[in-house]
Amino acid sequence: MSRSQTQLPADLAQRYPVLIVANAPETDDNIQVRSVKSIASVLHEHEVEVEWVVLTPGQTLNGQMENSGIPAPLVSSFLSSRGIVVEKTEPYSILVLFSLGVTKGKWGSLIAGLMEFKKHYESNSPLKQVLPDLVDNHAERYSGMGLKDLAEAMHQDMISSQMLHNMDAAFTLLPDPVASPRATYARLVKGEIEQIAVRDMIDRTVAVQIVPYPPGIPLMMPGEKAGADKKAIVDDLLAMELFDGHFPGFEHDNHGVEIERNSQGRPIYKVYVVKNQDLAPCPTTSNQAPDSGSMR
Structure with a gap:
């Protein structure tokens, strides 16, 4: 933060x-x-x-x-x-x-x-x-x-x-839990995942942990999704993607995000998501942000 x-x-x-x-x-x-x-x-x-x-x-x-x-x-x-x-x-x-x-x-x-x-x-x-x-x-x-x-x-x-504004907003919000990390990992092991561009992440359940470094705090856990009301989470990643394209040699380090290059050589952030949305519901459904002293 x-x-x-x-x-x-x-x-x-x-x-x-x-x-x-x-x-x-x-x-x-x-x-x-x-x-x-x-x-x-x-x-x-x-x-x-x-x-x-x-x-x-x-x-x-x-x-x-x-x-x-x-x-x-x-x-x-x-x-x-x-x-x-x-x-x-x-x-x-x-x-x-x-x-x-x-x-x-x-x-x-x-x-x-x-x-x-x-x-x-x-x-x-x-x-x-x-x-x-x-x-x-x-x-x-x-x-x-x-x-x-x-x-x-x-x-x-x-x-x-608005990189810093997006970062603040992204870490203020909590993604929507869809399934537990354990259930999501089982889907990953079975190969029931696909890779998509970050810009297409809205309402898709991520299959891996996404951790921008710094600050080194998980932005999303496996089994979570960012709906339209949590778009700031995606905007944070897109702001870093844009910066990386403008300033080669100063790319960000985001665990769980892979970088591909388009025909112009610009970076495209990609993440793994679950193919289908029929995951078992996660018992944790609260979207309230934790206290400043707690950890995700």
Whole structure:
């Protein structure tokens, strides 16, 4: 769930100090906000912390989209090209893990990587110089583009597709249970399933678990379906499919979703569904969303 629906606890700053890559906003009462230039001092002050969240510009702490931004997948890709491993990347946040014995030299490489990104972003350095492998693999898409150009294109694409809005809506709703996962798995073993495009998923019972990562939370369980009133679940997957087509090399990782290419080379998300709808009814029929502290 994005920050637009999350109440930030007052002690969040002590548990997970938040770092901003560029253009740090005003300090919020509930959270500690630092600019990239002060990250080193924050790390020094909180040596015992092992999880750090890096926020990138583009979305306010209240979940509102800004006019310009730097989507986190671009920052993660840049850091990865410098040998820095990021644990998890969401649209505008990065989770970085530090062991208790991490040295100043090791976390210093993260600081150096963020500062290097900031320098290339502000000068709009050519992608051929900054991310040469990306350009070599997708020259027709990224040739002649600068780092800032790509960041802005990604940000505007997320705004136009309402990606974050769709994600919020999808995880607020619960799909309709049609059959138990056990009964659905039995149909899968018997081969009584078929593969269809995600755009045709409405009112079809999925045969496999669908888990977008991040956040790594099941969107649909085997035996569930999304009716017309739960279309936001399908729209969430379609927004990611659209983004993957516009920005090759930055594809999403969705467990239970397979990607095929059409004649133009664009990705088409496909899922396995039960062939017939005559499944035994699931005893669980409540569509009420669980409490924030419970799990699906």
